[in-house]
Amino acid sequence: MVDLMNPNGEDTELLLMGPGESERSWRLNFDGFRRSEPKEKPPRGLHDCLGVLGTEDCVAEYYQQQVEMLEGFTEMDALAERGFLPGMSKEEREKTARSETLAIRISNFANMALFAAKVYASVRSGSLAILASTLDSLLDLLSGFILWFTAFSMQTPNPYQYPIGKKRMQPLGILVFASVMATLGLQIILESVRTLLSDLALYTIRTWSATVLENVNSLVGRTAAPEYLQKLTYLCWNHHKAIRHIDTVRAYTFGSHYFVEVDIVLPSDMPLREAHDIGESLQEKLEQLPEIERAFVHLDYEFTHRPEHAQAHS
Structure with a gap:
């Protein structure tokens, strides 16, 4: 038994570890750190509505980052001790994958039926509103096809042509679809200047352009956080x-x-x-x-x- 001084200036006693515990003494250990109970925040004023962070907000954000870091370390401890991450079993993951595949197929069939009905309505009525809705359904079909193709490509590995797998097909497919969406949005701007008073087209371009940039970063080797x-x-x-x-x-x-x-x-x-x-x-x-x-x-x-x-x- 050894006397130590804790951070509050009080004497504490440290029990010597047994033979089994001494094997872990060389590891970093954060078990002594505990999250304090959150305190009720005082009522905020105008600066809270304007999105300006006060001193208490900065301190709270800092401690939240520390809590997330300790949670990440706890996850790493679980991996080191058990040899695997806690979560769904292999059977559960396979069952979830089958459910997702079934949902995607049902969605694709529904989109195809809806697209066919809208094409017929567009031809019969000649309405531009219905034509725009038809194009939207066509994009849904295109996105579904790209997701299906990339998933199929990743599930059919070829160790001779792709020795490290084809998991990079997913961001590539998203990049292609995002480029199509951004191009169509730009075409809408060029042909429909008057519609720019509403933010439909600008929002689409901004959203998918951000998606393009995100996937470009994933392909050029950007460092992790x-x-x-x-x-x-x-x-x-x-x-x-x-x-x-x-x-x-x-x-x-x-x-x-x-x-x-x-x-x-x-x-x-x-x-x-x-x-x-x-x-x-x-x-x-x-x-x-x-x-x-x-x-x-x-x-x-x-x-x-x-x-x-x-x-x-x-």
Whole structure:
């Protein structure tokens, strides 16, 4: 039993851990941090209506970020201890996938029947309003076809032509459909200047243009958010007690998922077999995260060298 001083200046006692608990003593542990009870906010004035953040709002936002970070660390602890993420079982996921497939098929058949009825009504009446509704149904059919085609492509892998899979078909399909939507919106602007007094066309262009930019970022290798990198670093450090240092943790977009590169430092005298097992098990653990498609773990014995694959500055 050891006497310690807590942050409030009071003496506390720390019980020595038994043999089973000493195995986890090298891991980072955030069990001592607890979320305080939320306090009732005072009534706000005009600045709250204008969207201006006050001092209390900034403090609340900061603590909310800390709570989310601790929740992410707890998720990483669950993965490290159980070897899998809590959630639906494989049978439940397959049942959900079948239900979604059935819903998509029903939606496509309904859209086809509705489109045929609107085409007939447009020809018979010659109404521009019905014609516009017919084009809207045509776009629904087009989006359904693109989603079906991308899903079918991802479910039919070809390891010879696509050695790392075809999961990047999804953002590519969304990119194609978003480009069509943005082009049609631009055409509406060029041909219907008077309708610009209403925001139907401008909203469509703005929304789908933002979708285009989002999917472009997912294809050019944009880095993950700092909060997600914190979770990965936490998982890597708690992976094995032999890890001496974490040199680099990178996560960048490659389609709709992330590629992860991790550099860890192990003792220089560690046998190759043991070092390989540590790196391989960390790679498998990282690839269990749903956001990660591939993970690469680099083993090193020191961290004073320059980073690998450093970008050349012109």
